[in-house]
Amino acid sequence: KNQVEQSPQSLIILEGKNCTLQCNYTVSPFSNLRWYKQDTGRGPVSLTIMTFSENTKSNGRYTATLDADTKQSSLHITASQLSDSASYICVVSDGNKLVFGAGTILRVKS
Amino acid sequence: GAGVSQSPSNKVTEKGKDVELRCDPISGHTALYWYRQRLGQGLEFLIYFQGNSAPDKSGLPSDRFSAERTGESVSTLTIQRTQQEDSAVYLCASSLKAIGWDQTYEQYFGPGTRLTVT
Numbered sequence: 001k002n003q004v005e006q007s008p009q010s011l012i013i014l015e016g017k018n019c020t021l022q023c024n025y026t027v028s029p030f031s032n033l034r035w036y037k038q039d040t041g042r043g044p045v046s047l048t049i050m051t052f053s054e055n056t057k058s059n060g061r062y063t064a065t066l067d068a069d070t071k072q073s074s075l076h077i078t079a080s081q082l083s084d085s086a087s088y089i090c091v092v093s094d095g096n097k098l099v100f101g102a103g104t105i106l107r108v109k110s
Numbered sequence: 111g112a113g114v115s116q117s118p119s120n121k122v123t124e125k126g127k128d129v130e131l132r133c134d135p136i137s138g139h140t141a142l143y144w145y146r147q148r149l150g151q152g153l154e155f156l157i158y159f160q161g162n163s164a165p166d167k168s169g170l171p172s173d174r175f176s177a178e179r180t181g182e183s184v185s186t187l188t189i190q191r192t193q194q195e196d197s198a199v200y201l202c203a204s205s206l207k208a209i210g211w212d213q214t215y216e217q218y219f220g221p222g223t224r225l226t227v228t
Contacts (some may be wrong), residue, residue, distance in 0.1 A: 004152070102152040
């Protein structure tokens with residue numbers, strides 16, 4: 001049973017364009033939600049962590065939003081760069097462990 | 111300082127053999143986590159250590175899998191009698207303290223060990 005669903009599974013955009021990745025979760029109880037970036041052949045790297053009381057957090061060109069009522073989060077990437085090509089993983093903590101989504105594979109092309 | 115390191119980076123083994131995967135966490139990090147990532151799938155939690163003890167082994171898929179940690183530092187994940195379905199990337203992560211309610215400690219991941227069982 002997958003408690004963290006991400007969409008789309010994959011996405012191709014042109015360099016310089018914006019994009020938004022979606023995450024829906026059913027994990028309960030909810031402690032915090034994280035977005036990670038995973039480059040091919042590397043371990044995931046944290047982008048943002050949001051608790052229940054936070055509904056937006058930015059890290060450079062990455063902006064994450066959280067709606068704890070609808071159990072949805074999004075990751076918005078502004079002015080994409082070739083180096084943004086990676087898998088983006090949504091992760092939800094229930095206070096004891098992290099539950100990982102399958103990720104959205106983003107490819108930015110020139 | 112150095113990040114999380116894992117060795118080997120790649121391991122090819124024959125079905126039925128035992129393998130040991132090693133993780134060196136960031137110095138001073140008391141919590142250490144093992145995950146498995148199958149191709150095209152999300153990370154699966156296997157086990158975590160707080161210090162040298164493992165409070166949660168719930169993710170270990172079978173009794174062929176075991177892990178230990180010594181000196182609140184290095185950890186080894188051992189898979190006995192490997193099967194083809196064990197083929198995956200095994201990721202290790204460490205954090206200053208263990209995940210807990212209202213705690214947002216960052217997890218820092220190693221590059222992983224790609225295990226292929228033939």
